[in-house]
Amino acid sequence: MADISQPHPENPVYVIGGGPGGLSAAAALRAQGVRAVVLERSDSIGASWRQHYDRLRLHTTRRLSSLPGLTMPRSFGRWVARDNVIRYLERYADFHDLEIVTGVEISRIDRAPAGDGWLLHGSGGRELTGSAVVIATGYNHTPHLPDWPGLDTFPGKFLHAADYRNAAPYAGQDVLVVGVGNTGAEIAVDLVEGGAARVRLAVRTAPCILRRTTLGWSAQRSGVLFRRLPASLVDRLSRPLAKLATPDLSAQGMPRPSTGPRVRAKEGTLPVLDMGLVNAVRHGHVEPVAAVASFERGENSGSGDVVLADGSRLSPQTVIAATGYRTALEPLVGHLGVLNARGLPVSHGRRTPTATPGLYFTGYTTPVSGALRELALNAKKIAKAIVRERARAKSSATKTPADASTNDRAKAAAAQ
Numbered sequence: 291m292a293d294i295s296q297p298h299p300e301n302p303v304y305v306i307g308g309g310p311g312g313l314s315a316a317a318a319l320r321a322q323g324v325r326a327v328v329l330e331r332s333d334s335i336g337a338s339w340r341q342h343y344d345r346l347r348l349h350t351t352r353r354l355s356s357l358p359g360l361t362m363p364r365s366f367g368r369w370v371a372r373d374n375v376i377r378y379l380e381r382y383a384d385f386h387d388l389e390i391v392t393g394v395e396i397s398r399i400d401r402a403p404a405g406d407g408w409l410l411h412g413s414g415g416r417e418l419t420g421s422a423v424v425i426a427t428g429y430n431h432t433p434h435l436p437d438w439p440g441l442d443t444f445p446g447k448f449l450h451a452a453d454y455r456n457a458a459p460y461a462g463q464d465v466l467v468v469g470v471g472n473t474g475a476e477i478a479v480d481l482v483e484g485g486a487a488r489v490r491l492a493v494r495t496a497p498c499i500l501r502r503t504t505l506g507w508s509a510q511r512s513g514v515l516f517r518r519l520p521a522s523l524v525d526r527l528s529r530p531l532a533k534l535a536t537p538d539l540s541a542q543g544m545p546r547p548s549t550g551p552r553v554r555a556k557e558g559t560l561p562v563l564d565m566g567l568v569n570a571v572r573h574g575h576v577e578p579v580a581a582v583a584s585f586e587r588g589e590n591s592g593s594g595d596v597v598l599a600d601g602s603r604l605s606p607q608t609v610i611a612a613t614g615y616r617t618a619l620e621p622l623v624g625h626l627g628v629l630n631a632r633g634l635p636v637s638h639g640r641r642t643p644t645a646t647p648g649l650y651f652t653g654y655t656t657p658v659s660g661a662l663r664e665l666a667l668n669a670k671k672i673a674k675a676i677v678r679e680r681a682r683a684k685s686s687a688t689k690t691p692a693d694a695s696t697n698d699r700a701k702a703a704a705a706q
């Protein structure tokens with residue numbers, strides 16, 4: 291059987307996903323002289339950013355969010371607006387002259403039958419063989435909804451945060467936002483500012499709320515500075531400062547969390563960077579309520595009932611579920627044994643899973659130092675690892691005949 295750890299040098303490296311992760315990996319490979327082809331399922335790059343809500347700005351700084359080889363222009367300001375992120379990604383692809391094929395969705399990856407890398411099954415019956423594959427389909431790939439009883443019969447308006455653009459359709463409405471991650475927190479504030487009549491926020495786990503900056507120092511910088519220290523130690527040391535920086539909202543129904551931001555991040559939940567939530571809760575514009583338990587048709591209220599974990603009932607006109615996303619990697623690579631119980635890759639960045647050399651993953655972690663920063667670092671590491679692997683394969687391919695003839699000579703000498 292052919293050895294798939296020996297990549298076929300003519301096959302390009304395929305990069306699945308034309309977001310910041312895929313584009314930066316392709317640019318880093320190109321800088322190392324490796325042909326990389328980006329495969330993007332939508333009709334343009336940066337698809338995730340095009341779908342985000344209108345008011346979104348990076349909560350990581352411009353300087354710590356640039357991708358390798360091209361910094362974001364100063365004119366974008368410190369906190370870059372969504373449209374400028376998209377503009378930057380377009381410019382980035384042009385600047386690095388990246389090879390990008392849009393409209394191709396990869397549904398499954400298998401070992402190539404000839405043993406020369408990986409076979410990608412794409413939409414339209416395409417089959418592509420790559421010497422290596424970088425998987426960058428995004429941590430926020432598929433909207434996730436909890437398995438709430440009664441949701442299918444709920445007559446009110448219901449949407450996932452992925453479909454929220456701005457507050458205009460909800461002006462004058464009673465809205466319940468479910469989930470207090472960065473997205474839920476920001477949508478709640480956006481609704482208040484956009485004229486919703488009442489905004490309630492269903493909280494299952496008390497959030498870790500951090501100021502985006504303290505005296506000009508960004509929360510991200512602290513994340514970078516302390517990223518190598520044990521999470522529990524950082525949380526213990528930063529607790530007094532966190533108490534000073536963010537007021538206690540227990541009286542308003544949002545108690546302080548029992549675990550700190552670093553421990554939470556390790557579990558996959560990033561801290562909430564305050565974009566107005568604290569003030570909105572303090573002034574009663576956003577009302578925290580208990581977690582959602584179930585939905586009911588609500589015979590007496592036209593909009594249906596939402597039953598909360600504390601037994602109370604609400605009848606909002608609209609429910610917006612800011613309940614996160616799934617990576618949805620299972621159909622793509624689940625059969626290769628490279629995912630853990632949470633559906634996340636067992637190896638990340640420059641490391642490939644032992645049984646699947648040449649298969650790289652980027653963008654499936656939640657670093658407090660900033661996801662874009664991490665993608666940028668990974669891109670360079672992955673490119674170097676692929677170049678190293680190619681050099682190793684090449685040298686063992688050129689060594690083999692010589693070794694064989696040395697062996698032959700040794701055998702012949704032994705036979706005499």
Ligand SMILES: Cc1cc2nc3c(=O)[nH]c(=O)nc-3n(C[C@H](O)[C@H](O)[C@H](O)COP(=O)(O)OP(=O)(O)OC[C@H]3O[C@@H](n4cnc5c(N)ncnc54)[C@H](O)[C@@H]3O)c2cc1C
Nearest residue numbers: 307309310311331337338348349350396427428653661662
């Ligand atoms: C609301 C929000 C705000 C964020 N703000 C910040 C921030 O301020 N700072 C920060 O550092 N990070 C932030 N992040 C996190 C992260 O940096 C971004 O999500 C970033 O876009 C991740 O890049 P990515 O390339 O890994 O994934 P994505 O940007 O999601 O790109 C994945 C791409 O892959 C494509 N794709 C998916 N599946 C397939 C397939 N099977 N075949 C072909 N193509 C496929 C998608 O269409 C998409 O274009 C934010 C995330 C969210 C959701």
